[in-house]
Amino acid sequence: MTRPNSSSDSALDAPDPASASAPDAESGVGLRALAGRLAEEFGAGPDTLARVASVFGEVRDQAPDLLVPAAGALIPAFTETQASGGGNVEPIYVALGEWALDAESEPIERMRRDCQRFQAAMTHGVLRLQAADPERCAESLIALQRFNFLQLALLASLAARSQEGGGVVRTLPTPEYAAFMEIFRTTIEAHKQEGKQLGLLLIQIAKVEQVDRLLGLQKGEAFMLRITRRMREGVLRKQDQLGRVSRDQLACLLPRIAGEGVAILAANKILGTLEAPVPIGDRSFTPDAVIGIAMYPEHGEDQQTLVRNGKLAVRAARGSADRSAIYDPAQGEGEELKVRYEARLRHALDEGELELAFEPQLDMKSGHIGGLECMLRWTDQELGKVSEARAMETAESSGLIREVTWWILNNALRQCAEFTRAGLQVPMSLKVSASGLLQPDFPEFMGRALRTWGVSPNRVVIEIHESALAGEIDPVKATLGRLKAHGLRLGIDGFGTAASSLGNLAQLPFDEMKLAGVFVTEMRSAPLQGKIVRSLVHLARDLGLRMTAEGVADAETALALSTLGCERIQGEYVSPPLAAREIVEFASGLAGLSLRPQG
Numbered sequence: 001m002t003r004p005n006s007s008s009d010s011a012l013d014a015p016d017p018a019s020a021s022a023p024d025a026e027s028g029v030g031l032r033a034l035a036g037r038l039a040e041e042f043g044a045g046p047d048t049l050a051r052v053a054s055v056f057g058e059v060r061d062q063a064p065d066l067l068v069p070a071a072g073a074l075i076p077a078f079t080e081t082q083a084s085g086g087g088n089v090e091p092i093y094v095a096l097g098e099w100a101l102d103a104e105s106e107p108i109e110r111m112r113r114d115c116q117r118f119q120a121a122m123t124h125g126v127l128r129l130q131a132a133d134p135e136r137c138a139e140s141l142i143a144l145q146r147f148n149f150l151q152l153a154l155l156a157s158l159a160a161r162s163q164e165g166g167g168v169v170r171t172l173p174t175p176e177y178a179a180f181m182e183i184f185r186t187t188i189e190a191h192k193q194e195g196k197q198l199g200l201l202l203i204q205i206a207k208v209e210q211v212d213r214l215l216g217l218q219k220g221e222a223f224m225l226r227i228t229r230r231m232r233e234g235v236l237r238k239q240d241q242l243g244r245v246s247r248d249q250l251a252c253l254l255p256r257i258a259g260e261g262v263a264i265l266a267a268n269k270i271l272g273t274l275e276a277p278v279p280i281g282d283r284s285f286t287p288d289a290v291i292g293i294a295m296y297p298e299h300g301e302d303q304q305t306l307v308r309n310g311k312l313a314v315r316a317a318r319g320s321a322d323r324s325a326i327y328d329p330a331q332g333e334g335e336e337l338k339v340r341y342e343a344r345l346r347h348a349l350d351e352g353e354l355e356l357a358f359e360p361q362l363d364m365k366s367g368h369i370g371g372l373e374c375m376l377r378w379t380d381q382e383l384g385k386v387s388e389a390r391a392m393e394t395a396e397s398s399g400l401i402r403e404v405t406w407w408i409l410n411n412a413l414r415q416c417a418e419f420t421r422a423g424l425q426v427p428m429s430l431k432v433s434a435s436g437l438l439q440p441d442f443p444e445f446m447g448r449a450l451r452t453w454g455v456s457p458n459r460v461v462i463e464i465h466e467s468a469l470a471g472e473i474d475p476v477k478a479t480l481g482r483l484k485a486h487g488l489r490l491g492i493d494g495f496g497t498a499a500s501s502l503g504n505l506a507q508l509p510f511d512e513m514k515l516a517g518v519f520v521t522e523m524r525s526a527p528l529q530g531k532i533v534r535s536l537v538h539l540a541r542d543l544g545l546r547m548t549a550e551g552v553a554d555a556e557t558a559l560a561l562s563t564l565g566c567e568r569i570q571g572e573y574v575s576p577p578l579a580a581r582e583i584v585e586f587a588s589g590l591a592g593l594s595l596r597p598q599g
Contacts, residue, residue, distance in 0.1 A: 032097030050086030199254035457487030517551020
């Protein structure tokens with residue numbers, strides 16, 4: 001029996017159905033494409049549809065009393081496919097698209113009930129007619145279940161798009177979350193009635209983002225579909241259900257399993273089959289998969305709770321050598337705290353509760369203030385004092401990094417202008433995270449802010465941490481070049497603590513280097529640390545970079561750094577971070593610090 005090649009690589013590289021034009025969608029062609037994509041994702045490919053058509057023909061011929069009108073336009077399509085011996089399933093795809101058009105005028109809940117009625121009738125027919133052949137009966141029931149899932153997924157996708165205000169058929173939806181959750185819900189209901197355990201595996205594919213970026217979204221979609229095919233063909237049982245919950249996450253339902261040991265075994269098999277690279281065109285990409293596991297009913301009794309707990313397990317799996325993890329309630333406690341911090345940070349931004357402090361930097365030659373480092377300060381009514389590192393980590397994880405970065409820079413430049421009016425004209429260092437630096441409009445924002453507050457760009461040092469140089473260097477290099485074009489000075493913070501390349505450092509337009517305090521605090525007591533400090537100070541001098549050492553706690557360390565040629569220092573020996581109102585007074589009273597050892 002011949003089959004259409006809808007499961008071939010060429011089909012995977014076909015245009016994304018989500019890009020279909022409005023006329024195609026309204027005529028049913030776009031929805032036919034969506035049905036084809038969903039069929040691929042939910043395992044209802046040509047073989048499944050051919051078997052459903054065969055089952056339909058058998059029920060129609062031998063038990064016509066079981067057929068119901070709920071199938072509508074699908075009945076002629078089943079008949080045509082069955083007449084072709086299962087070799088032509090295209091009529092079913094087309095009929096599914098036409099059937100889905102009814103969702104614009106018919107209540108989706110009624111259409112969902114019709115799906116269930118048709119499924120029940122066909123299941124009854126299979127059990128009556130194929131009971132004498134258990135293997136054939138089981139395969140028919142699995143095919144019917146997958147077809148039912150395909151219908152429900154199509155409806156759920158359309159309903160989700162309608163709720164977003166995009167119209168039911170004018171813009172094609174992506175199936176993903178809404179479709180899978182509908183399938184998950186019906187599966188949980190069945191397991192609840194049977195008193196059976198159900199396993200959920202959430203498989204995160206990290207590399208799809210790279211494929212999207214390098215080759216485009218269409219190739220990224222092909223990459224994910226090939227991964228699902230590899231899993232179906234190499235690991236999963238016929239009754240296991242595979243779906244999508246997001247761009248980079250697959251979900252696998254393991255029905256009626258004995259316990260979490262079976263889920264762990266399945267996860268290990270999946271990880272094994274995904275170790276080999278996946279070819280896309282003339283390139284290959286290793287999926288870089290991790291798996292989170294949640295069990296019904298132990299870890300949740302509804303689909304939302306189980307998916308949420310599965311995602312917590314995925315996060316734990318990222319830090320596990322096994323690349324998989326089972327949900328643990330302790331993971332939820334950490335997540336709750338994270339959510340709380342994110343909510344309080346949003347509140348702090350809205351209510352103006354963030355503040356800035358400034359740590360003076362001592363010029364080693366003059367003994368006067370040679371610069372200021374701007375620092376974020378956050379004291380929350382519920383959380384108390386929150387460290388700058390925790391605040392920025394929260395900003396990153398909550399998607400607030402842009403807002404927080406813009407707030408810091410804008411207010412720091414405003415304060416810099418006020419310092420100038422008060423007679424204090426020293427450089428100000430502003431730390432920017434890697435993600436903040438790579439905001440597309442960051443250089444333009446800095447240019448506008450400098451003009452708004454009337455601050456000379458050579459008074460401002462944009463500092464990025466050395467870790468920002470460990471990834472792709474070209475975007476960083478391009479952004480730094482745009483910042484230099486605005487006249488800003490550039491510094492590298494925490495040098496020596498990350499795995500950046502000296503080659504990268506040499507090709508980037510830095511003006512300053514900051515020596516990490518972890519080396520400074522032990523440079524006199526630990527000979528190796530002292531040698532590292534000496535080497536880094538000499539490196540900065542050879543590269544023409546001004547060196548500032550942080551974490552200086554006493555005069556002896558300050559003297560040692562001065563002897564090595566370090567130009568500026570900061571730390572408790574100079575001053576702790578001060579509020580803006582204290583800076584001018586501190587600067588005017590600083591007549592130079594003695595570098596002679598005490599005693």
